[in-house]
Amino acid sequence: MHTFKELVEDFGAYFGKKHFPASPATLYEPGEYFLSWGGKRIRPVMCLMGNEMFAPIVADAYHMATAIELFHNFTLIHDDIMDEAPLRRGMETVHTKYGPNTALLTGDVMMIQAYESLAKISAQYLPRILTLFNKTAKEVCEGQQLDIDFEKMEDVSLDAYIEMITLKTSVLLAASLETGAVLGGASEGNCRHIYEFGKNLGIAFQVQDDYLDAFGDPEKFGKETGGDIRQNKKTFLLLQALQQADAAQKQELQQLMRENPADKVPRVLAIFRACGTDAWANELKEKYLNTALKHLDDIAVMAVRKKPLEELAAFLIQRDY
Amino acid sequence: MHTFKELVEDFGAYFGKKHFPASPATLYEPGEYFLSWGGKRIRPVMCLMGNEMFAPIVADAYHMATAIELFHNFTLIHDDIMDEAPLRRGMETVHTKYGPNTALLTGDVMMIQAYESLAKISAQYLPRILTLFNKTAKEVCEGQQLDIDFEKMEDVSLDAYIEMITLKTSVLLAASLETGAVLGGASEGNCRHIYEFGKNLGIAFQVQDDYLDAFGDPEKFGKETGGDIRQNKKTFLLLQALQQADAAQKQELQQLMRENPADKVPRVLAIFRACGTDAWANELKEKYLNTALKHLDDIAVMAVRKKPLEELAAFLIQRDY
Structure with missing residues (x-):
């Protein structure tokens, strides 16, 4: 190993x-x-x-x-x-x-x-x-097309966004693991679990990526934050904030996106926080990470053989920001 | 059959x-x-x-x-x-x-x-x-890239042009036949001959296409002629004419390509004819067609089984313009 x-x-x-x-x-x-x-x-x-x-x-x-x-x-x-x-x-x-x-x-x-x-x-x-x-x-092509489509749409549901992210990025992570497992002689059941581990880990990673782009410490994150907000990118956070915001918050958010003032990033972040988007994103990430780990747990091999994938999950999904 | x-x-x-x-x-x-x-x-x-x-x-x-x-x-x-x-x-x-x-x-x-x-x-x-x-x-991608490259180059040799055409169009015709032959249980030798038949037929077809675009009867050709000449497209005819032309013809040809006068097509055609490009193209086409037919001949099956491919060659390569 x-x-x-x-x-x-x-x-x-x-x-x-x-x-x-x-x-x-x-x-x-x-x-x-x-x-x-x-x-x-x-x-x-x-x-x-x-x-x-x-x-x-x-x-x-x-x-x-x-x-x-x-x-x-x-x-x-x-x-x-x-x-x-x-x-x-x-x-x-x-x-x-x-x-x-x-x-x-x-x-x-x-x-x-x-x-x-x-x-x-x-x-x-x-x-x-x-x-x-x-x-x-x-599926990766489908995800890329949905991403293009969503950028032009006013309303994108969270479910549709998760589907897009799954296709665009997570299925390739999942298939990477599964093809390896197939070549290692894994059973059908184990193949299914390792695929689901990869898919859910990929979604958790993407939620984290959206979170860090907004709330991350630039030094730890390794790049400037707020880029998604400046570009009005549809992210987990924005979609959730638009759903949770009251009428006044929603109006302010849409105005900020239209007018791009100099203080856009801190003002959008304040609305995200007021809507509880930061805590929600952490919960969502944990949910997908836990689903991933449950599938890892369900793979029928000795625990010691799962260590490297546990390491990988810990490497990709950080728990301190 | x-x-x-x-x-x-x-x-x-x-x-x-x-x-x-x-x-x-x-x-x-x-x-x-x-x-x-x-x-x-x-x-x-x-x-x-x-x-x-x-x-x-x-x-x-x-x-x-x-x-x-x-x-x-x-x-x-x-x-x-x-x-x-x-x-x-x-x-x-x-x-x-x-x-x-x-x-x-x-x-x-x-x-x-x-x-x-x-x-x-x-x-x-x-x-x-x-x-x-x-x-x-x-190979098809390589042919497309060479085609792009050649359009930007002053001098393209005839050999390089044939190589480009072979990659861009002929190898796919050849592989179409060969994959079919493989699935029909053909021997290695027969696979090689049917591939070469398709490849050479494809080159003959492209020579003919260039010829017809310049010299064809628009009614029989099914589209307006002279398009390649108007666009200064590097074709078999232009490359050969540039090689065969004397200094005055070459100068006129290059001037026509630069200045695009209203009577460009008939004047370029006159130079092509004066350089013997029309007869040369017909010979080149015959050369590749004959090479193709020789490979068809060499395939070790009964003559009756070759009839459809003979028909195809006759359909693709016309002998009366």
Whole structure:
């Protein structure tokens, strides 16, 4: 068994190579540029962890983990085009550096490269893995489309928002774990529980992310807070505040969103607090985290095999802000 | 055995259904819109023909053919974004009707849908099919990138142009036939020949397409001619004319391309003719067609089984203009 940190290091070394042919460089260099930024590689590591919960890590799990990381990076490249984001993690996005057409094709070919890695998986597992991967990939696209749709809508229900977040981010975390588990020989029941663990952990993480963007300590959070509020981004907090606010609060909130005054962030935060949105978000996060941990608990393996995923949950979901 | 036309009708009926879930409609309706236009469905029919050359058509061949047609349509949707094409076959392109972000995602999810169809193929064939499909898909992206690159370059060699055309269009025709042949139980040698038949036929078709756009009879060609010349598109004809022209002709050609006068098309055509580009293109087309037919000849099945592919070649490559 390996710790989460050991696997991050292990996969980082494995993945830190060229992924594309040299030519045509106009197509493949932008892909290498984007992949070279490194990162935590959380999804592929979750795949390795899903495998190792049930058996020593097999070569197929590295092919699977590679496919997942390439697919994730494809979504980032295309999302950045759609969001017209000039920077990601302080680096020029692919479409900024190379133009939108090349970024579009770079994303396309990175998705195909993900399937090329999948094609290396043993024939006995390939049909099941391919089916789960395709289902997940479609869901991620659905989530991205719902995100675009919601930004244009006046009213989005909390349930619809949770569905969007689940599709856009959580199902890939869930499938990372489940594909690893499949390759580790896990039973159907265990596969279902590890998938649900990942899915609920992902939702808890997203609630936390929204919370920290509003209420987090910038030093601990690692980036400036209030960005979502400044951009009028629909978040768990805003949707809940709009539901809980009285008429006067709602009117003030909508006016702040329309007029963007200099003191917008502290004034929106004051309304969030007055509506109890901060405590509510913490409860919601705990609810999803607990559901995740319940599914982890229900996996039929010895407790010691669950330690790395417990570590992962503790790493992703902080309990002191 | 079925004729090409019978299979076009057969596949048209099979493919003419909904391909996506109903929801979210904002993502899936644009895909259905694009697929509903119909068309010859040449690539998937080639897949069925590749199968039927060796054995009665199996269910897997329909899954394969569907994957190929979905993949082809994905490339069209993304190419239209890159080309900023407002119309295709007289219909509004997806990005014109639904916006570029939705067109981007619609293309992405259509590619995934192609892989979903592939995932239905019997496990015994899946690894080989997936590997060939991935290789081809990457090559199509490479061809598109080279096409973009070439439009910005002053000098493109004929060899480089043929390589671009091969990647952008011919390899998918070739892979359509070969995947069908694989599913029909063809030997390695026969698979290689049917692939080369498709590849060379595709190049011959593209030479003809460039020729007809310049010299074709608009009534027989079915669309206005001279479009490539008006747009200064690098075609087989232009590249060859630039190589064969004397200094005065080359200067005039470059001036016409720069200044776009009203009589540009007839004057460029006159230079093409003076350089012998029309006869040269016909010879080049014949060369690739003959190479294709030689590979068809070399396939080790009874002559009667080759009839449909001979018909296809005759349908695609006309000998009277």
